[in-house]
Ligand SMILES: Nc1ncnc2c1ncn2[C@@H]1O[C@H](COP(=O)(O)OP(=O)(O)OP(=O)(O)O)[C@@H](O)[C@H]1O
């Protein structure tokens with residue numbers, strides 16, 4: 202068993218996780234049990250000196266701006282995607298030749314995300330990564346939120362009709378997803394909410410976030426049937442995988458979901474005509490919807506020059522797809538999955554997956570990945586070195602430098618026998634991820650540690666506490682407890698002095714104490 206994530210799955214099981222509550226009058230007790238785990242040593246690797254996008258070493262000169270050089274040395278983005286296993290199909294081979302000159306004629310690429318959940322998940326990250334590759338190679342990206350299409354429900358890959366979402370849920374989801382997209386693709390740690398009535402341009406306008414509800418809300422049915430429906434052939438529509446499968450099922454398919462491909466198809470046409478978008482990307486399940494768009498553009502506008510590219514679905518080792526429907530989805534929003542847990546997920550991926558994930562989910566040079574792969578085969582390889590690199594890269598991309606720092610700090614603090622000094626922020630971070638409870642301050646101060654360990658639910662009996670204490674396995678704030686008579690003193694309580702009192706004095710805002718136990722070394726396998 203490796204890594205803290207797997208540790209927590211087994212170790213946390215006996216305890217019921219509760220919400221972490223902190224207030225001026227309470228003491229919160231994040232409790233955890235570290236069992237059968239090897240300590241993990243972490244360090245941040247230095248970033249590579251290669252061009253982020255094209256695996257070619259940069260040769261900056263003082264006179265040439267970095268951005269310009271970056272584009273000059275950049276290779277064909279489609280080739281890069283192919284090498285990394287990020288291309289399943291393209292609608293035309295001409296796409297490759299169309300991306301040769303990003304400086305003079307950059308492509309404008311879009312990927313759509315229906316706001317069917319509060320957050321995007323790991324499967325959706327592939328679309329974000331492919332958009333990012335295009336941007337890194339000098340092209341432009343559009344992230345589209347399907348405020349309109351989410352009301353219809355994409356039948357792709359679904360055996361049942363999707364439940365209808367109410368307006369409030371859609372609004373909350375749209376906000377959550379926009380925040381994630383702008384946080385990741387905006388390239389900063391800015392978590393501020395964005396105003397949904399605006400389109401967002403970032404810096405050099407290489408990224409725009411749009412919502413398709415903006416053009417669908419005013420499109421009248423008669424106009425749609427005349428302008429779009431007339432050109433769509435039912436014969437071609439029913440051959441799409443998403444429709445064929447559903448028609449064979451007992452439940453069949455509603456007319457509403459049947460029209461989904463035309464909505465997505467029209468989006469492409471609208472974006473082609475009004476925003477200069479000429480490429481749509483998506484997971485392989487989006488092929489039918491993407492080709493609906495290229496077909497409409499060809500028929501209605503009578504032009505060529507619109508392309509589609511799909512990437513393979515990201516699958517777990519058991520062959521199932523990463524998505525939001527299963528338990529334990531890997532959410533990209535920190536409020537649904539903390540950066541610490543996100544990091545731990547990647548730190549614990551099996552050796553059989555790590556190289557594939559490094560190629561798909563990071564921007565690391567392929568040569569570097571290949572070196573890591575070679576190292577993995579050698580005797581003396583420190584387990585999880587490749588996973589650590591993967592976890593660092595993906596966490597930094599999704600949660601920013603601060604998110605990665607938070608994850609590393611919590612990882613360090615949760616290590617068995619860690620000597621990390623626990624400060625307020627670290628405890629707060631950990632508390633979300635371990636079972637915790639909240640007790641009044643006076644129910645903790647001067648209370649015997651043995652009693653507290655039981656009243657807080659860490660142990661079932663005082664004798665169990667004493668037994669572990671004798672084995673040297675009981676820790677308070679990462680310090681080993683040696684005496685059964687230990688009482689909680691004021692100094693054991695980690696305080697947050699960050700709130701400023703009425704006269705400019707810092708006053709006690711919150712109080713926290715952390716207890717932990719882990720099985721003595723002799724019990725480790
Ligand atoms: N595992 C995955 N690998 C690659 N792309 C994915 C994956 N899951 C979803 N996508 C892509 O993300 C976009 C939105 O996905 P969508 O909301 O339809 O499905 P989902 O979130 O996987 O839903 P569910 O979990 O309910 O099956 C689509 O372009 C889809 O191809």
Ligand SMILES: N[C@@H](Cc1ccc(O)cc1)C(=O)O
Nearest residue numbers: 313314315347350355465468
């Ligand atoms: N159909 C995509 C989302 C999407 C919506 C509208 C588009 O124009 C493009 C893509 C999904 O399943 O999530």
